[in-house]
Amino acid sequence: MELPFVKQSTRDYYRACRDKGLSLFDFIHGYVYARWCYHYIGLAGDRNPWWRWLWVPLVFIIDRVHPFNETDAHRSGDPNQTKATWSDAYHGKPLPLNEATKLIRLDRPVNTVLPETVLPYTRAREIILNNPERITLMECPCRAGMKNPCTPLDVCLIVGDPFASFILEHHPDKTRTISADEALAIVRAEQARGHVTHAFFKDVALGRFFAICNFCACCCGAMKAHAMGIPMLCSSGYLAQVDQDLCTKCGTCAQKCQFKAIGFDKNGAFVREDRCMGCGVCTLSCSKDAISLRLAPEKGEPLLVDRLS
CATH class of the missing domain: 3.30.70.20 (Alpha-Beta Plaits)
Structure with a gap:
């Protein structure tokens, strides 16, 4: 029985998780990640440093309840490396402008598992787009978590359902639906500012591509982690x-x-x-x-x- 107070996008995401064979924990993790992304991702920022005390116990709990295993390990081209990292579950690939343009303009559903030569990870390598023409523009959670962020804030693109609809429905004050032409204009403007366009993949985002982000080293949590030796980004090739x-x-x-x-x-x-x-x-x-x-x-x-x- 469906609960009437549960938003449609939440139901759609739950069904997608169920069809994908993800666990209830995965669904809850993904729901928290997307529903409270400005707290979850904002932990890397400096606007609310008191949040940071939550990060260590959060990582500890997730690691104990839902640990990685050897087959989930990020290998980075080294078949002998078996230590799993967070980058196996959440990571990005920089895109030159011409490929970012094509990905934004992808107006047909695709069902593709990318080889490890493209994305050297195991937990999130798919591009499966449902309703690919749906693009939601949102304020960047990384920039929003900074006291003096780079501007503009609204530079993150959530592509395809159920994610685009979920973000739009749960964050109506920070999001809006845009066209592919508007998305391209945003990417071009960001790259002109010197910011890097990434395609992002996440395990609890059904193990697949879900966002195009435009990142700067001063604000982006993933780039900060990468600079500290956590391989959350792989080369464009x-x-x-x-x-x-x-x-x-x-x-x-x-x-x-x-x-x-x-x-x-x-x-x-x-x-x-x-x-x-x-x-x-x-x-x-x-x-x-x-x-x-x-x-x-x-x-x-x-x-x-x-x-x-």
Whole structure:
């Protein structure tokens, strides 16, 4: 029997979890994550530091009630690594502008499990879109959790149901439905500001893609975790490269790079390949077209939307 006071989007998410074979704990975890995302994700911010005392016991409880196991381990290309990390359950892949554009414009349902060469994880690798034309724009929980956030705040895109409808129905004061053209304009504006576009995947988001976020190193919780050695982001599959004959040493690319992957020597700019995630922001910032992206098989394969079945 369905309870009349339960929102339709909650019912839809519960049914999707049930059909996917997820546990009741997974449903509750996902519900809390999406329903109270400004508290859950905002723990990484500095606006309400008193929330942080909850983080350690929360992680302890989740780890005991719903622990990872060896088959859930994030391998990062190392088959001998069996220690599981949070990045197995929640992680993102940077998208160059052309691929982000295609993903936003994906107007057909797809059912795809991405190989580990694209996403080197085990718990969330699917792109399954229901009602793919539904896009909800929401205020970024990471930026909202900061005392002095980057602006604008409304830069997070929730793509496809049941998630787009859930966020819209539960956060009506911080969300609105937008068109694909509006979403593209937001992504282009954010990349022009030097912010990185990611496709995000999460285990309790039915193990699949659910959001496109535009991140800055100063506000983003995932990027902060990544900088501390928690591999919550995987490479786009590209690396930036510099044509030093064209480089004028203006420094704009280094200022825009969120991963601190660009340095300078007497010859001009150079790329620290161990830091570069291939997001492409630097290529957009260079007025001389001195920077481009090249395929980097050693970093993994790109997410090529045209190849989605």
